[in-house]
Amino acid sequence: MTTEDATEQGVAEDPTPGRPGGVRTAVEPEYGFPAPLFRVAARIPVPPPFHPRTWRSPLRGTWLTSVFGAVLLVGLPIVILTGLMSYIAYGPQFGQAIPGDVGGLHLPFFDWPTDPSWFYRLTQGLHVVGGMVLTPIVLAKLWSVVPKLFAWPPVTSVAQLLERISLLALVGGILFEFVTGLMNSQYDYSWGFGFYTAHYYGAWVFIAGFVSHVVIKLPTMVRALRSGPHGTGAFARWLHDSPAETEPEPMDSHGLAALDPNRPTLSRRGLLGLVGGGSLLVGVFSIGQTWDAARPLALLSPRGQSYGDGPNDFQINRTLAGSGINPVALGDGWRLRLTGGSGEVSLSRADLAAMPQHTAVLPIACVEGWSTTRTWSGVRLRDLAALAGVPAPDNAFVASVETAGAFARATLQSNQVLDEDSLLALRVGDDDGGPMADLSPDHGYPARVIVPALPGVHNTKWVASIDFRRRGGAA
């Protein structure tokens, strides 16, 4: 079957599975101590799924797993690092990152920047949408190594026993992180534990498994990708073959290639296209939650929906009803209290509106992965700090009229108070120069904080007071 016509005929007319590659024999693994015991165990006949003939796909093999591994080796560190950065963005120096005390398990602390203003939108969008896009590749990788889960004998050395235990951290870690992350971003909290704590510590178990797996397997991956079919180094040939030309990967000591492969019905490029296409599909329907132009495509995301109320039509993470605030407290009697200086300053909404107004186009980005750009106008936080008599505060404590929720208050860093675009916003509009309107009650009327690159929940709504603080100072 060398000419193209003959191969096409072979696909079309011969229904019996061929045996491409001739007779295949399993490579005996390198047994550790006690080797005779493992050899005896290997001779015991076992039923499926432990029998090596259970797994028939002709595409499985060290090369294919290495391709998925290489993609994840690039993708997963992005998701891991952006996730750990989100912990820093919450302000652990003020005790407002969750979980509070994580021992040594964190990136080096630094002051979260306000520039570029889309920084948190980018990192958290990469974390959430990146995780979603990687899901098909993670599943494909797990599919490609499933024969190892049922390998017989289950252990061939002390090394392998320890490695299999460490794989529980890897596989359990990644499944736990993806399941909890996907559920949390869709408001499904049916776990019986707090999301932040679980997702954070789960990440470190996964990191433990991931780093150790990379250290152990990187040489195998590089070798497999370099060597290509039959050691020819012709990487492209694996991808060039049509289904009929596709030869199974050779058997090797890694035990992924099938002992008794079926005739291929899908080429290697077809499989990679299928997996990559799955990622693309997920990306197309997910990117809209964090990229305004693609929002109409976010058909499956709860955050793809519209409120249909003009300038205030953007996502709400805490409704007025949910906050438990008595709306009377936000009426004409509402006052903003500024403290930290020699005396307390009290301002009505009319007072605030009479102050110099600043307009800024800023994104608001949620830890759940949605974000949107809006035009905000209101009073600069640094003007309020000066008014309070603390023109150069070390931090500022913002409290909401709301008292119940975990995010009814937030401490802002000095750079977050003093940035020229940091506002106590009174009005909002779309990002396109459309009409502006007063903040709606659900978006924090009479006034809310909006700070560049700050996680959404720390942009406190229904602000009641701001305390500008100096370190060890007279506050």
Added chain:
Amino acid sequence: MSLWRRLYGADPLHLLAVLGCLALSGYVVSLLWEDPSWVALLIWFVGAVIGHDLVLYPLYALADQPVVLARWARRRYGRERPVLVPAINHVRAPVLGSAVLGLIYLPTITRHGEDAFRFTAGLGMEGIFQHWLLITAALFLGSAVVYAARCGFAARKQKRSV
């Protein structure tokens, strides 16, 4: 070194990597030891592995057996008419596309998080299940159209060469 390999089964770097993994995991467990919800954490961690193996293992096994399905189909439809274009990947692609979207957006499609979402955002999750059905339909129809076109081209090519 060769004695070490024969005893342990891998090089010393392997042992370092594995022990590092176990130590870091152990540190995380020690931090969570006092957490009141550690039982739920353990159940979900182990459950994620078992759930994956129980739910996806049969699907993986099934995905490995397209030839068995093809034989079954052939028994029903006879061999007189040779297959011009194999249909299997035109089924695989939309099934996988629909399944992966359904899996990732399961809490929204099944409206499992709707109460919390209404409290948080003031919106429901109605209509998203229908969106998923529509996307699924588009995937299957699109795949069918491509399949029909490929069959048409193949038939024309065969006619010409006869």
